């Protein structure tokens with residue numbers, strides 16, 4: 001199912017079950033899928049069957065930077081030498097050129113911490 005439709009189906013259901021534990025993360029995941037669609041999806045597929053200009057982001061949380069098999073990374077990201085934690089992904093969304101000078105990802109500048117949190121929660125949900 002496309003994340004957008006999934007989120008549209010999920011959000012009303014979640015607000016109806018407000019008492020359950022874990023529901024905050026589920027709401028953040030659904031919202032994060034929407035923000036991902038808006039800010040990231042045009043360059044990043046989350047489905048290996050689709051062509052993707054940027055590296056596939058499934059499994060990115062906990063993955064070493066610049067190591068998705070077969071993707072032509074910039075030298076800068078290939079040699080970055082760190083693992084994508086949630087914090088690193090937030091810093092990257094905020095200012096990727098500052099985190100890894102010389103990266104070929106265009107500056108996206110997602111600076112709202114709430115939006116960062118939603119997107120990271122969504123990425124973590126497709127990294128398990």
Ligand code: HEC
Pocket residue numbers: 036039040041042043044053054055060064065066067068072073074076077078084089092093102103104105106108110119
């Ligand atoms: C205009 C296209 C574009 C947009 C929009 C974009 N990216 Fe990227 N992204 C790229 C490219 C290209 C790379 C590879 C950069 C390199 O090799 O230096 C990349 C790399 C990454 C990486 C590193 C992955 C790895 O395997 O090391 C992460 C994480 C990432 N992007 C997250 C995001 C997120 C989150 C968003 C939305 C907030 C986003 N990107 C929006 C093009 C884009």
